[in-house]
Amino acid sequence: xxxxxxxxxxxxxxxxxxxxxxxxxxxxxxxxxxxxxxxxxxxxxxxxxxxxxxxxxxxxxxxxxxxxxxxxxxxxxxxxxxxxxxxxxxxxxxxxxxxxxxxxxxxxxxxxxxxxxxxxxxxxxxxxxxxxxxxxxxxxxxxxxxxxxxxxxxxxxxxxxxxxxxxxxxxxxxxxxxxxxxxxxxxxxxxxxxxxxxxxxxxxx
Amino acid sequence: xxxxxxxxxxxxxxxxxxxxxxxxxxxxxxxxxxxxxxxxxxxxxxxxxxxxxxxxxxxxxxxxxxxxxxxxxxxxxxxxxxxxxxxxxxxxxxxxxxxxxxxxxxxxxxxxxxxxxxxxxxxxxxxxxxxxxxxxxxxxxxxxxxxxxxxxxxxxxxxxxxxxxxxxxxxxxxxxxxxxxxxxxxxxxxxxxxxxxxxxxxxxx
DNA sequence: GGCATTAAATAGTGATCCCTATTAAATTAT
DNA sequence: ATAATTTAATAGGGATCACTATTTAATGCC
Numbered sequence: 001x002x003x004x005x006x007x008x009x010x011x012x013x014x015x016x017x018x019x020x021x022x023x024x025x026x027x028x029x030x031x032x033x034x035x036x037x038x039x040x041x042x043x044x045x046x047x048x049x050x051x052x053x054x055x056x057x058x059x060x061x062x063x064x065x066x067x068x069x070x071x072x073x074x075x076x077x078x079x080x081x082x083x084x085x086x087x088x089x090x091x092x093x094x095x096x097x098x099x100x101x102x103x104x105x106x107x108x109x110x111x112x113x114x115x116x117x118x119x120x121x122x123x124x125x126x127x128x129x130x131x132x133x134x135x136x137x138x139x140x141x142x143x144x145x146x147x148x149x150x151x152x153x154x155x156x157x158x159x160x161x162x163x164x165x166x167x168x169x170x171x172x173x174x175x176x177x178x179x180x181x182x183x184x185x186x187x188x189x190x191x192x193x194x195x196x197x198x199x200x201x202x203x204x205x
Numbered sequence: 206x207x208x209x210x211x212x213x214x215x216x217x218x219x220x221x222x223x224x225x226x227x228x229x230x231x232x233x234x235x236x237x238x239x240x241x242x243x244x245x246x247x248x249x250x251x252x253x254x255x256x257x258x259x260x261x262x263x264x265x266x267x268x269x270x271x272x273x274x275x276x277x278x279x280x281x282x283x284x285x286x287x288x289x290x291x292x293x294x295x296x297x298x299x300x301x302x303x304x305x306x307x308x309x310x311x312x313x314x315x316x317x318x319x320x321x322x323x324x325x326x327x328x329x330x331x332x333x334x335x336x337x338x339x340x341x342x343x344x345x346x347x348x349x350x351x352x353x354x355x356x357x358x359x360x361x362x363x364x365x366x367x368x369x370x371x372x373x374x375x376x377x378x379x380x381x382x383x384x385x386x387x388x389x390x391x392x393x394x395x396x397x398x399x400x401x402x403x404x405x406x407x408x409x410x
Numbered sequence: 411g412g413c414a415t416t417a418a419a420t421a422g423t424g425a426t427c428c429c430t431a432t433t434a435a436a437t438t439a440t
Numbered sequence: 441a442t443a444a445t446t447t448a449a450t451a452g453g454g455a456t457c458a459c460t461a462t463t464t465a466a467t468g469c470c
Binding site: 033110122181 | 377386
């Protein structure tokens with residue numbers, strides 16, 4: 001019989017996911033260096049030892065908060081990108097979804113990863129490497145999708161899929177920067193529409 | 206007779222411009238929040254009171270360092286953009302120059318402005334506003350050049366010059382982010398070349 | 411040399427940084 | 441009730457943060 005599964009011992013003051021949600025939001029808005037552990041404990045309603053026993057360290061909490069925040073979006077975005085649609089349309093919807101993420105009402109502007117920890121103190125180099133790796137991975141996902149499109153004859157065989165992926169990666173990063181600066185959803189999508197005119201074979205050639 | 210013009214009183218330990226050069230480099234590499242006043246005084250070889258008497262505050266020093274750093278490039282870039290070349294060629298050379306700036310050997314990666322102070326602590330909101338205003342201004346410069354091209358018949362009358370400017374602004378911001386992550390000069394220029402295929406009227410239509 | 415001037419260095423300030431040794435509280439099992 | 445277990449809170453440590461009141465040094469002019 002599965003009992004209420006209530007472990008013995010003092011109950012947690014906050015669930016792990018609830019803590020990660022709060023941390024993700026703070027790091028997202030203020031960045032890694034701009035968010036203090038005092039900010040985090042205060043927002044979670046806990047004291048420092050609780051934070052450290054739950055998450056280990058500030059850096060480790062950031063890693064987990066990134067993972068948590070990404071997990072919420074990656075499923076939907078993968079579905080969009082790997083859908084049976086033509087690769088061009090899948091890419092367009094994928095970029096639109098990112099633009100929506102950059103401009104959600106009641107949430108921080110921009111992307112949690114695209115423009116995070118670019119310039120940083122030396123002591124935070126390993127944190128910067130985390131976000132850089134995530135950016136690289138997201139461009140690899142695009143490249144892999146484009147490679148498949150080449151294999152399936154949707155793109156010319158000589159297409160430079162790597163540059164194509166890094167180009168749309170740059171658009172994603174630029175959108176995040178402009179969203180941080182206050183750009184609205186419509187503007188970001190105008191940007192996407194223009195960027196899509198660089199797609200191989202569009203507009204003649 | 207113009208004497209050596211040596212003022213009386215104790216000579217400065219470091220000239221203002223030399224100090225700004227060092228500050229610009231540090232802020233460029235580590236960002237505003239990642240650079241401490243101790244970093245700055247140590248690199249300049251001075252003590253805190255000297256820094257504060259010369260520059261006022263950390264924020265004020267950042268403002269002056271940005272101004273100093275921008276002044277070194279803006280002249281050349283304006284010449285490129287306002288040259289008698291066709292606007293498309295001027296834009297290409299302009300973007301190439303920025304790519305070169307993002308990947309100078311022996312200098313920090315990326316751009317001092319394009320990806321600076323995007324996420325930040327609340328207390329640094331006014332600093333973020335400074336860099337945001339500089340980004341906005343640089344896109345306005347592009348738009349103004351494109352507007353002129355429309356007037357001179359180089360671009361179709363119905364061209365959305367604002368979106369066009371924000372699109373190449375996004376490319377500039379994306380290049381800076383990717384340069385921070387280690388992208389080389391060649392990669393950035395491949396990106397530019399692809400972005401230029403979105404230029405109105407290129408590749409048919 | 412002595413004075414006025416200018417800018418430096420000394421030696422800190424209180425606040426905040428990330429983090430922790432220790433103690434107290436809240437729960438289930440006996 | 442008592443014990444065992446699990447987690448939270450108290451209280452503070454050492455380092456660093458941006459910044460400054462005060463004193464000292466280095467120059468040109470007389």
